[in-house]
Amino acid sequence: MSKSATDVIKGLRKGKIDRTAFLTTVYSEIREEVKSPDLATKTNAIRKLFILALEGYDMEWASFHILEVMSSQKFSQKHSGLLAASQCFKPNSDILFLATNFFRRELVANNTIDTCIAINTLACIVNADMSKELLNDCVTLLNASKPILRKKVCVLFYKLFLQYPDGLVICFERLAEKLRDESPGVVMGTVNTIYELSRLNPAFVLFTAQALYEILNTTTNNFVLIKLIKLFVELAKVEPRLLKKLSGPFIRILTSNPAKSVEFEVIRAICAVFPESEDMLRIILQKLPGFLDSHDPNCKFYIVKYLGLVVLHKLIQINRDYAEEYRIFIMEALQSKDVTIRLRALELIKITTTNKSLIETIKNLLIEVEKPINAGIKEELISTCLYLLSLNQYELVEDFKWMFEVLLQIVNFKTSIHEAQLSSIMLDVVLRVEELREEACELSLNALEIFDTLKSEKCEALTALLFIIGEFSNYFSEGNLIKALSLVTKPRWELLNFHESVYNALSSCVFKIFIRAKEDGVFKACVKKLEENSVQIEHMESQERSLLYLNILTTSDKEKLNFVLKPFLPIHPSAQSLIFPPDALQQNFIVNDDELFTTKSDGTLEYHYYREEDFGDIQMTDQEKKAAKLKIKEKQMQDPYYIKPKKGKKKKGKKSKKLEGKVEEIKETAEVVKEEEIKKPEAPKKYSVNRAEPLIPS
Amino acid sequence: MIRFLVIHNKQGKIRLSRWYTTIPYEEKCQLERDVHRLEINRDPKYTNFLEFKNFKVVYRRYAGLFFSVGVDYDGNVLSVLEIIHLFVEVMDQYFGSVCELDLVFNFHKVYGILDEILIGGEITETSKPLILQSLRAGEK
Numbered sequence: 001m002s003k004s005a006t007d008v009i010k011g012l013r014k015g016k017i018d019r020t021a022f023l024t025t026v027y028s029e030i031r032e033e034v035k036s037p038d039l040a041t042k043t044n045a046i047r048k049l050f051i052l053a054l055e056g057y058d059m060e061w062a063s064f065h066i067l068e069v070m071s072s073q074k075f076s077q078k079h080s081g082l083l084a085a086s087q088c089f090k091p092n093s094d095i096l097f098l099a100t101n102f103f104r105r106e107l108v109a110n111n112t113i114d115t116c117i118a119i120n121t122l123a124c125i126v127n128a129d130m131s132k133e134l135l136n137d138c139v140t141l142l143n144a145s146k147p148i149l150r151k152k153v154c155v156l157f158y159k160l161f162l163q164y165p166d167g168l169v170i171c172f173e174r175l176a177e178k179l180r181d182e183s184p185g186v187v188m189g190t191v192n193t194i195y196e197l198s199r200l201n202p203a204f205v206l207f208t209a210q211a212l213y214e215i216l217n218t219t220t221n222n223f224v225l226i227k228l229i230k231l232f233v234e235l236a237k238v239e240p241r242l243l244k245k246l247s248g249p250f251i252r253i254l255t256s257n258p259a260k261s262v263e264f265e266v267i268r269a270i271c272a273v274f275p276e277s278e279d280m281l282r283i284i285l286q287k288l289p290g291f292l293d294s295h296d297p298n299c300k301f302y303i304v305k306y307l308g309l310v311v312l313h314k315l316i317q318i319n320r321d322y323a324e325e326y327r328i329f330i331m332e333a334l335q336s337k338d339v340t341i342r343l344r345a346l347e348l349i350k351i352t353t354t355n356k357s358l359i360e361t362i363k364n365l366l367i368e369v370e371k372p373i374n375a376g377i378k379e380e381l382i383s384t385c386l387y388l389l390s391l392n393q394y395e396l397v398e399d400f401k402w403m404f405e406v407l408l409q410i411v412n413f414k415t416s417i418h419e420a421q422l423s424s425i426m427l428d429v430v431l432r433v434e435e436l437r438e439e440a441c442e443l444s445l446n447a448l449e450i451f452d453t454l455k456s457e458k459c460e461a462l463t464a465l466l467f468i469i470g471e472f473s474n475y476f477s478e479g480n481l482i483k484a485l486s487l488v489t490k491p492r493w494e495l496l497n498f499h500e501s502v503y504n505a506l507s508s509c510v511f512k513i514f515i516r517a518k519e520d521g522v523f524k525a526c527v528k529k530l531e532e533n534s535v536q537i538e539h540m541e542s543q544e545r546s547l548l549y550l551n552i553l554t555t556s557d558k559e560k561l562n563f564v565l566k567p568f569l570p571i572h573p574s575a576q577s578l579i580f581p582p583d584a585l586q587q588n589f590i591v592n593d594d595e596l597f598t599t600k601s602d603g604t605l606e607y608h609y610y611r612e613e614d615f616g617d618i619q620m621t622d623q624e625k626k627a628a629k630l631k632i633k634e635k636q637m638q639d640p641y642y643i644k645p646k647k648g649k650k651k652k653g654k655k656s657k658k659l660e661g662k663v664e665e666i667k668e669t670a671e672v673v674k675e676e677e678i679k680k681p682e683a684p685k686k687y688s689v690n691r692a693e694p695l696i697p698s
Numbered sequence: 699m700i701r702f703l704v705i706h707n708k709q710g711k712i713r714l715s716r717w718y719t720t721i722p723y724e725e726k727c728q729l730e731r732d733v734h735r736l737e738i739n740r741d742p743k744y745t746n747f748l749e750f751k752n753f754k755v756v757y758r759r760y761a762g763l764f765f766s767v768g769v770d771y772d773g774n775v776l777s778v779l780e781i782i783h784l785f786v787e788v789m790d791q792y793f794g795s796v797c798e799l800d801l802v803f804n805f806h807k808v809y810g811i812l813d814e815i816l817i818g819g820e821i822t823e824t825s826k827p828l829i830l831q832s833l834r835a836g837e838k
Contacts, residue, residue, distance in 0.1 A: 009803055047806070054712065054805075075836065083806050091720055113836050117810075123818035124718070148832055155817045185823055192820040196699060223824055226774050261776030302745040303776075338744035691707075691798040695760040696790050 003029070005047040012051075027052060034065045043069050043077040046084050059088040063095040071102055075113065082117050086124040100130050107137040112146050119152045123159050131164035139171050147183035154178055154189035158196050168197075172204070179211040187215060188224050195227045198234040206239055216249050225253065226265045236273045243273060247280070254283055263287060264307050271314035284315065285322075292329065302338050309333060309344040316351055323352035331364060343377060346384050353388050355396045362388065362406055369413060382410060382418050390425050400429060400436045401443075408447050411454065411461045419456060423464035430468050431570050438475040444468045445484055452496055459499040466502070470509030471568055473516045485513050485522060489529040494536045503542035507533055511549040515564050527553060700778070700819040701753060701768040702729075703812065705801065708762050710734045713801045714808055718819030733757070733766050747775050758782050763798055781824075785815055788829050810836070 003011070008026055012019065026048060033045035046062065046069050053059040059066075066088070070081030089095060106118035122134075138160060141153040157175055161168045178190040191212070198205045212235075216228045229250075236242045254266045267287065270280050291308030312330075316323050330352060333345035353361045362385055368374050369381045388396060389403060397403045407426050410418070430440045444465045447454075454462045469484055476484060488509055493502075507530060514526035530553065533546035552561070636642045705714040712730060721729075736748055737757050748755040756778040757766040765782045769775070788811055789796045793804070801808050814829045815822065823829050 006803060013802075050806075054715075079810065079836070080806060083809050086809075113832075116832065117813070117836070120810075120813035120817060148828075151822055152817060155820045155822050158820065159818045185825075185828070188824070189820070189822055192822075196820070221824065223777055223780075223821055226777050230772075230774075259776075261774055261780065264776060265774050302743060303747075306745045306747065307776075337741065340745045340747055340749060343749060691762065691802070693761045694790075694795040694797045695763060695786055696796070697761075 003048065004044060005051060008048050008051055012055075023052060023055060023057070027057060034062055039069065039072050039074075039077055043072070043080050047080050050080075050084050050087065053084075053087060059084065060090070060093065063089065063093065064098075067095060067098055067102065070099075078114065079117055082121040086121040089125040091125070091127040096125065096127055096130055099125075100133050103130070103134060104137055107134065107141060112149060115141075115149060116152060119149075119156050123156050126156075126159050126163055128163045131160040131167065135160060135164065135167045135171060139174055142174055142178060147181075147186055150178065150181065151183065151185040151189045154186055154193055158193040161193075161197065168204075172197075176205075176208045176211070179208060179215065184219070184221060184224075187219075188221065188227075191215065191224055191227050191231070195231045195234075198231055202234045202238045206235060209235055209239070209242060213245065213249075222257070222259050222262050225257070225262055229253075229262075229265045229269045233269045233272050247274065247277065250274075251280065251283065254280075254287070260291075260304065260307070264291075264311070267311050268314065271311070271318060275318045281315070281318070284311070288312065288315070302336075302341065305333070305336075306338075306341055306344060309341065309348060313344070313348055313351070316348065320352075323354075327352060327357065334364065334368065337373075339376065342374070343380065346377070346380055350384055350387060353396060355398055358388060358396045359399075359402065366406070366409060378413070379415055379417060382413060382415055385410065386418060386421055386425065390421075394429065400433050401439045403429065404436060404440050404443055408443060411447070414456060416457055419458065419460045423460040426461075426464045427467065430472070431568065437472045440468055441472050441475050442480070445480065445487070448487055451487075452492060455496060455498060457499070459502045462498065463501045463505045466505035466509045470505070470512040473509075473513050474565065476516075481513065481517055482522070485510075485517070485525055488513070489525055491532075494532070497538075500539040500542055503533065503537045503539060504545055507542065507546045507549050511553065512564060514553060515561050523553075699770055699773070700781075700816060701770070702726075702766075703768075703816070704730055704733065704766045706730070706734050706764050706766070707798060708738060708764075710738075713763065713798070714805065714812070716809070716812060716816075718816075729768075733768075734764070737764050737766065746779060756782070760786055761798065763801070781815065781821060784824060784826070785812065788815070788826055791826065791830060792833060 003026065011017065011022055011026075030045045030049050030052070033041050034049070036042055036045075042065055046066055049057070049059055049062055062084075066081050066084045068081075069077055070085060072078050072081065085099070089099065103118055103122055106115055109115055122130075126134075138153050138156060141149055144150055144153070154175065157171070161172075175190060175193065178186050179194075181187055181190070194205050194208060194212070212228060212231060215224065216232070219225055219228070232242065232246055236246065250266055250270060253262060254270075257263065257266075267284050270277070270284060274280050288308060288311060291304045291311060312322070312326060316326075326348075330345050330348045333341055334349070336342055336345070349361060349365075365381050365385050369378055374381060385406070389406070394400075394403075404426070407422060407429075410422060430436055448462075448465050448469065451462060451465075454465075456462075466488070469488075473481060473484060488506055493506060510526050510529050510533075514523060517523070517526075527550065530546045530550040534543050534550060537543055537546070699718070701719050702717045703714070704712060704716075706712050710731070715726075715730065717726060733748070733755055737759075742759065746757055748757070752771055753768050754771060754773065754775060755766055755768050756775050757764055758779060759765075765786070767778050767782060769778050786796070789800070789808065792807070792811060793800045811829070811833060814832055815824075
């Protein structure tokens with residue numbers, strides 16, 4: 001006796017059986033049953049297969065059987081087949097060619113219910129070819145007598161247009177007529193489709209604006225209203241004259257509609273299209289506390305708070321004056337227990353911080369980073385810090401010494417994605433701000449004392465610190481210089497196996513310290529360190545550099561090396577234009593004597609060389625081509641460095657017999673392998689849960 | 699546009715999964731797992747929205763089931779919550795005090811109900827009586 005689908009489910013739910021064994025038996029049963037000529041058995045098999053598909057088994061091999069079941073006349077069988085089809089027919093599978101005819105029959109059939117469920121499935125699986133074939137039948141359905149059919153077809157059109165855009169031009173006007181349909185469901189379906197199309201190409205749907213405007217003023221369905229508001233925002237982007245007509249309805253909706261969802265949508269729309277309108281902003285500001293502090297029992301506190309924060313974000317983008325009033329509120333939101341709200345608060349902080357509030361904001365953010373509940377958003381918090389610090393070329397920062405300390409603090413948090421940005425900010429700021437250099441050197445020196453903890457994947461922060469110490473070591477006092485030297489000459493550097501760039505920076509640092517220093521002891525220490533570097537470090541490039549510096553130090557005159565003491569300064573971007581190019585780099589600078597073509601007196605071009613790859617699209621007669629090819633050959637023969645190709649026949653590749661044998665082996669075992677790969681792992685342990693508990697408590 | 703609707707229980711078992719975009723099977727599974735993991739850890743007082751890179755997930759919990767809907771970034775989240783509630787209410791009226799077992803044993807009918815409300819990720823019908831009417835018509 002074959003199991004029914006319910007039996008399979010009951011079987012799976014029994015605790016004591018071996019799930020995989022049970023599923024495997026069911027799977028092999030299905031494979032047998034599905035081939036049976038009797039439609040009822042087939043349907044049963046397909047239903048069971050669907051359950052297995054939810055467990056992870058593959059269903060595509062049964063596509064043809066599913067198609068047969070779909071074509072049945074009985075509703076329950078057809079429904080099961082269509083359901084299976086919606087899950088397993090992929091857009092590029094071959095079965096869709098066969099399915100097209102089936103769907104065409106269904107679309108023109110007299111049976112409303114069959115057509116409905118066919119459309120349901122079609123929306124999930126339609127591809128470009130099917131769309132092209134079925135478009136005309138769908139257009140006919142637009143005039144069906146039953147509103148449910150018209151409604152479903154209107155929504156289906158979006159999917160059809162996505163797959164077959166050319167159809168859009170032909171059918172869209174017929175679809176747009178449905179905006180004036182008497183059934184509200186049809187209107188809703190059409191509005192949905194038009195909205196999705198307007199996101200792709202608003203100019204195309206613009207001519208429907210008149211009809212849409214009427215619906216905007218008459219509809220009572222909030223879902224339609226929301227879609228229309230969004231639609232008009234899209235349309236207003238291409239047709240600014242719409243704005244005048246929209247202000248009236250928007251204000252009316254904002255003041256009269258009680259639903260928070262509609263309110264939110266209108267506010268969002270107003271912020272997008274009417275950023276200057278004073279009265280609208282006034283109304284929004286009145287509504288804002290309703291969102292931020294709502295105690296409405298229907299809407300949960302956090303939901304409306306979230307929406308309020310979104311609205312606040314948009315308002316502040318329009319006008320920064322609002323930022324002041326809400327600053328404390330935003331800071332509180334940052335402490336909220338809900339992570340989504342915290343993320344929103346971060347976004348708001350990015351746009352509301354001023355130079356007066358920067359220090360406190362950063363302090364708060366860094367405190368937040370250390371809290372364990374923020375572990376998930378640590379990266380966002382640090383990104384916000386760096387964003388604020390480097391905004392508009394450090395516009396907000398007044399005290400650079402404090403900023404450098406903050407950067408060093410962030411280095412300690414060791415987030416690898418920020419390291420590159422962090423080190424570039426550090427270097428940038430030290431290079432540009434002269435007053436900072438002395439303090440930066442001292443701070444870097446202190447930070448470097450724990451250099452072993454600063455190790456990371458690319459050690460960019462460490463490299464930056466070494467560069468600062470080396471480059472600006474002339475700000476050090478003698479004592480500090482010795483301290484710096486002792487730090488960089490510690491043997492621990494080699495032991496810790498840093499990234500290559502660290503050792504390169506280390507060698508340069510030692511080199512520069514030597515040049516600044518005046519004592520003999522320093523000289524000896526530098527030489528010793530460089531010698532060690534050149535031998536002990538694994539990276540070849542670093543060894544080379546150490547050797548290079550060593551040679552320069554020991555062989556050249558110290559006075560001549562004073563050019564290294566010149567400060568490394570930023571250059572203005574327009575500086576390049578003030579330098580004239582040398583004579584050699586003039587316009588007629590010829591790289592290659594052999595000219596590919598010359599311009600004749602009458603303006604046409606005469607080609608000397610011709611190779612397919614170079615001039616594929618140039619019109620040349622065959623004779624010219626031959627002549628050009630000969631020229632190339634001659635030149636190649638004369639060129640002593642040109643390697644001539646070997647003469648001889650090319651052997652055609654023989655297929656290896658061993659390989660063929662292997663391919664056969666693999667083919668035989670393919671199905672078994674596929675089955676095993678697809679099975680999911682064991683189900684998790686059972687919990688005692690009441691699955692008979694009603695979803696909506698009475 | 700609604701990208702997907704997934705119903706899962708507290709243990710992570712998927713009771714219904716309907717996708718309105720074409721993404722590879724492994725990505726679907728990964729996403730379903732991620733959404734489940736994030737949702738069970740959230741306090742019920744918190745907002746019902748999860749933000750991902752270019753889409754949002756709106757979810758609501760009914761008894762032991764989570765109804766999660768993925769929607770585009772600029773979609774109206776409150777209306778999606780309404781859709782979820784509409785779906786549950788229709789199922790309630792159709793099955794008579796629906797519970798998780800009804801979804802387990804009558805999964806094909808649940809898909810049928812969903813198809814009456816959403817086609818291709820778009821809302822088609824919001825009136826409960828009309829939905830139930832067309833469902834009953836299909837039964838005969």
